Amino acid sequence: MTTPTAEKTVTTAEKTATDRAVTDRAAAADKTATERTGARTEEAAGVISGARERIDALDDRIIGLVQERMAVSAVIQQARIESGGRRVNLSREMEVLAHYSDALGKPGTALAMTLLELCRGRV
């Protein structure tokens, strides 16, 4: 019998990224560098393909973090509602918006609004 601790735990995100890389390579096999990436040389296409894999892995992590944020936000909202308070706390939302806009400018505000929309009202 194998001991669970001796095996590497493969996360859903890792499995998805690996599966996607295999599928992408098979689909790209017959295509030119330009068709695959928009680049005009194989060298540039290689750089782009490697960087795209990193972006896909980053996006998997970002999605996981967003899902984690949603779960933590639900804990806060549930505690507030159960205590007799309101679901939404606008002054805190202003702090979150300022945090993102200070770091990322106007698009940061839009990103924070989308995050709040995802997190609000799920309890």
Ligand SMILES: O=C(O)C(=O)C[C@]1(C(=O)O)C=C[C@@H](O)C=C1
């Ligand atoms: O910090 C809170 O009080 C929350 O309820 C969390 C949160 C958020 O997701 O950031 C969600 C809803 C509120 O309107 C404000 C902020």
